[in-house]
Amino acid sequence: MQEKPYIVILAGGIGSRFWPYSRNNNPKQFLDILGTGRTLLQMTYDRFLQISGPDKVCVVTNFKYLQLVMDQLPDLKPEQILSEPLRRNTAASIAYASYRIQKADPEAKIIVTPSDHLIINDSTFMARMNNALNAAEEPGRLITIGITPNRPETGYGYIQYINDPKSQAKKVKTFTEKPNIKLAKTFLESGDFVWNSGIFVWKNGSVIKAFEQYMPDIAEVFEEGAPFFYSEEEEPFLRRAYSMFKNISIDYGVMEKSENVYVVLGDFGWADMGSWQSLHEIQKKDSNNNVIEANALLYNTKDSYIKVSPEKLVVIDGLENFLVNETDNVLLICKLDSEKKFREFVKDAKIKGEDFV
DSSP, X not given: OOOOOEEEEEOOOOOGGGTTTSBTTBOGGGSOTTSSSSOHHHHHHHHHTTTSOGGGEXXXXXXXXXXXXXXXXXXXXXXXXXEESSOOHHHHHHHHHHHHHHHHOTTOEEEEEESSEEESOHHHHHHHHHHHHHHTTSTXXXXXXXXXXXXXXXXXXXXXXXXXXXXXXXXXXXXXXXXXXHHHHHHHHHSSEEEEEEEEEEEHHHHHHHHHHHOHHXXXXXXXXXXXTTSTTHHHHHHHHHHHOOOOOHIXXXXXXXXXXXXXXXXXXXXXXXXXXXXXXXXOOOTTSXXXXXXXXXXXXXXXXXXXXXXXXXXXXXXXXXXXXEETTXXXXXXXXXXXXXXXXXXXXHHHOGGGO
């Protein structure tokens, strides 16, 4: 029987594209966005218990959210929650988890997953995970999961692969980050591009060798700091280390540079819960393509998302492709597809007061 893999859940983001519902002190991964009774983090944890055990789960988060993770995943031991002192993107997060796991289990296999994805067909998803784990057996291989695209999406990264019908893991040819609409349409028509899901599978030793080759600064720091893991010296070591790290994603720092990256194709009902628009796509809609989570009267309104406390009556006339959200002390009204402006919204709101973000 195959040894159960470690599951590394990345849960340190602030979810700014879901503002004002998602806030700095309680970001989207800790919210029950889908109304299931479980938060996105808890749903991710539940999903991977089908392939691993609670003792093999590792959550990487910002130190501000340590208590939230502990409250939402009470089965985890304190050493399974890795608290980052600063946000330095996914390369640092994955390296931290990898070197920690290396000390505990040098032969480990790893699945790295974001904490904010929706997977509709769990059985197909787990079958693809097993395919990826088998493909990762070959030393040095780095496996990513690619999602079969159904539209020319400009908000996702794309992976081009070399089609080999005999292999479940396809050799990766190129990575492209968030193309314009014309290029996205070309990718869709070509048939050899998939969306980059941000889910990775590999032997831990394989990714550590990749860090040593492509990000030696991070590798050197964590190798020297290994004696501090699981001790009182870990926190001060991390603060020094993270102050030196650059803000780089694992895609840019490792995956795009490696010649040993493969993609396993997935078509299991996937959505990245990254924005209001992505949530709009999967939620139940009325006859005018509106998502209504409010006590609302809508007139001449379509393709919109209305989320307001049911204690208020909301009357809307003449909106198309709009988001209306009131959460606590913020009312936001903007185009539903203006997710690229959310960083500006949050930045300017912070000037008005910390309690608005």
